Amino acid sequence: MKTMKAVYLHGPGDLRLHEDPVPAIAAPDDVLIEVKAVGVCGSDCHYYQRGRIGPFVVTEPLILGHECSGVVAAVGEEVAGLRPGDQVAVEPGVPCRRCRRCREGRYNICENEVTFMGTPPWHGAFREYLTWPADFVFKLPEGVSLEDGAMVEPLAVGVHACRRGGVQPGQSAAVIGAGPIGLLAAQAAAAYGAHPVIVSDIIAPRLERARKLGALAVDAQREDAAERVRDFTDGKGADVVIETAGTLATIRQAAQMVRTGGVVVLVGLPPEDEGPMPVMDQIAREYDIRTVFRYANCYPPALSLIAAGRIDLASLRTHEFPLAQTEEAVKQVIEHKAETVKALVRT
Ligand SMILES: [Zn+2]
Ligand SMILES: [Zn+2]
Structure with a gap:
């Protein structure tokens, strides 16, 4: 079996590197993504420090991280428009798609349970591979790098x-x-x-x-x-x-x-x-x-603003760490607020 590295939060201040099997495509609309870059968010830091955010409590070891980009490794049989080798940004929240708010396009306030990366009980992106539904995976336009792709998530908040x-x-x-x-x-x-x-x-x-x-x-x-x-x-x-x-x-x-x-x-x-x-x-x-609670339908405009050169992301990427040093990346953000804007973890 093919394995991968993944970083788990076991409790406050306790991040550990695990060796896990590479996830398999489970649904026909799933995409297997080789994760390339993951931004460290304030919420990751919060979970690392306290083990919880409000009602969301880490009770089982959890993979954090929700700002990620990667390369498509394989696609399920019903996936159209994405192929192995495509560079993509992954939108971390998947709503029910059926409730009134979802149908209105305000899926960020879905009335049912939203699967959100790196929020208990859903695993996030500090790992080498993950699978995700294709409609929440966005191909990076020409000229948008994988590092940029990892910053679409926080930009989507600004756009929203x-x-x-x-x-x-x-x-x-x-x-x-x-x-x-x-x-x-x-x-x-x-x-x-x-x-x-x-x-x-x-x-x-x-x-x-x-x-x-x-x-x-x-x-x-x-x-x-x-x-x-x-x-x-x-x-x-x-x-x-x-x-x-x-x-x-x-x-x-x-x-x-x-x-x-x-x-x-x-x-x-x-x-x-x-x-x-x-x-x-x-x-x-x-x-x-x-x-503003997260965002809805903001990945496409965020990606076009980046592709059009309207957003300077490079100057906001102040630090970079390999996956094995995810803890250092999180600590960098917590301990050096003044000089750190965005720290990326590279897998
Ligand atoms: Zn975030
Ligand atoms: Zn819904």
Whole structure:
């Protein structure tokens, strides 16, 4: 039997390399993928540190990782449009495809159970091979590398945030947080036509990156970020504010940054479940608060934006590790926030 290496989380702080059989194609629409690159996500770090995220608890050894690209190794008999050798990006969440929300195209909020890579009980991508349904496997367009392919997932979040916010030419956008999602959302907002795009954070090297990507940077540690956003927008505030930092303070700040009648898009997950929002202010200024949970139908636009050269992914790939050093990759992201944007694991 052919075997492969896979990295399992056994409990908090305990990642181990296993030797597993290479999975077999089990369904006629399955694709066997040789994994090539996997991005380390904040959620992988969270599972590594705590062994759980909210209701999702790692009780059995689990393979983490959900931001992946690879090469098609084999296809099931009903797969059309993909062939062995194709380079692909893999969308990690597979919904039921039948409920009302799925049928509306909002399959990210599927009313039934969603299979999501690297979320208990479903294994993720820190391994050499995996099988996945063909309709959630996307061929990389010409000029899009396997490293880029591993970053389609976080870019899809940024694209979904722009769509939910209705970002369009003639509008200004403010993005709170210059981590991977914030920097990708800012670039997506610019690609969707927003100008200016303003990015706030409290970590100087991150702001420097935002500036290099063409955004106006606001150091929220030293200045009143909402006031600075108003300075950049004729005193009005941003048409769309995308919150990616995920703290109650920055969520409240988003409400202060948004223009009357604008949209606040909440992406970052706050550690606490409840927090006071300025309800009077929201009613009087009729701005919308919308939320983002993963994404739906965002891989195709994300891939075209990359193929068109509208998104700089290369400068966000700051670190690379082999599969056997997945733990180092995760620790890099946890321990060196300022200089790490995206760490990739290469198999
Ligand atoms: Zn992720
Ligand atoms: Zn569904």
